Amino acid sequence: MLSFLIRRLGQSMLVMLAVALLAFSMFRFVGDPVTNMLSQDASVEEREQLRDSLGLSEPLYVQFSTFVVQAAQGDFGISYRNQRPVSELIAERMPATLELVAVAFIISLLVGVPMGVYSALKSHSWLSHVFQTLSLVGISLPTFVTGILLILTFSVTLNWLPSFGRGEVVNIGWWSTGLLTASGLKSLILPGIMLGLFQVTLIMRLVRAEMMEVLRTDYIRFARARGLSNRAVNFGHALKNTLMPVITIIGLQLGAMIAFAIITETVFQWPGMGFLFIQAVSFVDIPVMSAYLLLVSLIFVVINIIVDMLYFLLDPRLCADRGTANSH
């Protein structure tokens, strides 16, 4: 397991370095960073000073290593548009995104898993067919269309829920939370549903497929033969074994949700990292773009490693037979 973990860490470092190289070349070669950072009427001395302080006269590989070291310490430079440190901007926006993703994730689990279990256990009931059809529609419906429909129904027509922003937020240290005020919670509902809905369909289909597979196995048949109650067989034996592949894929989806939050945040003008990134893209604010990319890649890589380790924890067989973890 240790050798596997080390190899995995090595791979992840390579991925991060590749992303860093991309981010660095964007920063270095798109326009002149000095012109981008200073206002139009900056003097020649100021330019030279900034050029030196950025280390732009050093050889490229030195510049790159400085970039990597600084990024590792959370220093991504100064936003071209806001003239503020990027790390500050991101730290301000991060709680909004993480809260949104957490809410959506919980919604998708609470709805998706029971739907999946039900349609696996009663695969011929009419409700299961309804679920199946809904999930197909859910997978095909573009998320932003879902969002627009939600806003049109619940904000414009019924006027029940707010359609943009986070509502009132409470600051706990540097973390601003919308979970403690009524308007904050209300604002979370629609974006949470929009981001969660796609995951619901995915989780439902996954749980259903896995559970139907498990229900067909010999040990389930044997458990039934032993006279165990339906409840014990379905939930004690079948569900437990269903959840292992489900947990790993859901874990990976958590990363995808952070990326998909870009769309939700755009629809609901949610002041999170994704909205910041989209604004940065349209203003070619490269430090913000590269910081976001590096951060999201890091989150991804970390989730991937955790999921790989979960395999070992959840399935004791893998410790005996290491090869399968790689081939998966």
Add this chain to the structure above:
Amino acid sequence: MQRLMTMRDDWHRFLDSDLFYSFKGSRITVVAALVTVLMILAALFAPWIAPHNPFDVATLDLMDSELPPMWLEGGDARFLLGTDSQGRDVLSSMLYGLRVSLVVGFAGVFVAMIIGVSLGLLSGFLGGVVDTFIMRVADMILSFPAILVALLINGVALSFLPQEVMHDSAIYVLVLAIAMTSWVQYARTVRGSTMVEKSKEYVQAAKVIGLHPLLIMIRHVLPNVLGPVLVIATINLGLAILTEAMLSFLGVGMPPTEPSLGTLIRIGNEFLFSGIWWVVIFPSLTLALLVLAVNLLGDWLRDALNPKLR
């Protein structure tokens, strides 16, 4: 004449085939195919069937702006689905938008297929360092969600190209972004089957008679590994159309001067609160219907051609 005969034979053989039988048996697939074909035809003939030309500024009249669909109060028979804030006919813009969406979708899938198949062939046929490198890059791309990779490529292109050029080249950048996010699947599949084919006798024979490896790859191996590629292409078409729509919706795709369905939805979304819901709803529903139909077709084709499920 001879040619016509064989074509007719082929057609009859197709009508007799298992594939067509399974197609006829699934009513929902027939409907999906009909919807898809209708949409493609509508997009193809948009300039002829669209009641107005939404890009001809001379015909626009601000007096006609924000008219509701014709069956609602205040609707105008000239504008079946109403007009937007500048007096453009929603139905006509939608037909043109559908055209752009489909062109980008098909082109994206096509380019992805070419990139994926060539890299997969190279990877499987040559093995060694080339194989490791290509597959590691593929792993890397696969570990990120498609939308992020596409946004990244779009962002980089946006920052490298000056604004004026960007407007005209938006469509190429989009196609490239979609292709870059989806070539991996083709590459992996083709690599797998190429490795199987490589050890077969006909390839060995071609090697022995001294054919150039490139020639062996293209003339001999390629035709034998293309089967699954077409299935993947059908399945990915829906995804490609969606990715394009998402990017356009986010404002980094097609510009408003040459709108796709996604761009139309983005523009309509800005007017959501002024009560002119038809500008955003009709393109949204069209997009959803198109993607649903294409996905249903793809799902059916995958199952119909999967020998395990027969």
